[in-house]
Amino acid sequence: EAADENDQSKIEDEVKCAPWHTTKAYLDSLKGKCWLQLRGFADPTGCGEGFSYVRVSNKPNAREVEPEAVQSKKMVTGTDADLRRLHLKDAKKILNKFGVSDSFVRNLSRWQIIDIVRTMSTQRARDGEAGAYMAKFARGNRYSQMEYKEKY
Known part of the structure; x- marks a missing residue:
């Protein structure tokens, strides 16, 4: 079961690396709709010398928000x-x-x-x-x- 989840994660990463996804992410970032993850699994050089261009939401997700901010809401x-x-x-x-x-x-x-x-x-x-x-x-x-x- 753990191997299936690992395989699924790798497949999702490969889909995110597809040229049509990275191109759309780049164009959306130019319009201000999202940010780009510049380092990561989609780096074409594989050694950290290139840019990843994976889409990252410009809104913080629940894990990034401080606990006191959640409690004060x-x-x-x-x-x-x-x-x-x-x-x-x-x-x-x-x-x-x-x-x-x-x-x-x-x-x-x-x-x-x-x-x-x-x-x-x-x-x-x-x-x-x-x-x-x-x-x-x-x-x-x-x-x-x-x-x-x-x-x-």
């Missing part, structure tokens, strides 16, 4: 930070705290109000102005594209 769905469950009157109060006038809020639909709460909370959280209560409605990417490149 909080679940939003089903909690009081879930914007879908935020009552309209509470959303209007939040907008009032952000300084949005009542006359402006009256002309908006529920989901427009929720969108403004999310947008303003995210902006204030990025600026470092929002308190803990307001920051829980902030949404966005955990890492910027620049941070991903630095990790690469």
Whole structure:
């Protein structure tokens, strides 16, 4: 059974080394869709003097993420930070705290109000102005594209 898995792994490596895969990986990397593993099993020289050109995802996989980052990720769905469950009157109060006038809020639909709460909370959280209560409605990417490149 272990020999079968080893054979399967070798076959997968050979497929990744195929010219059509390495060419596509190179072209995708030029477009910024992926990164390339420059050293590894697909090195054509076999002694580490060439480039491998095997596609590597530009998003970190679960093994690369630090354990404290995984633990600090909080679940939003089903909690009081879930914007879908935020009552309209509470959303209007939040907008009032952000300084949005009542006359402006009256002309908006529920989901427009929720969108403004999310947008303003995210902006204030990025600026470092929002308190803990307001920051829980902030949404966005955990890492910027620049941070991903630095990790690469």
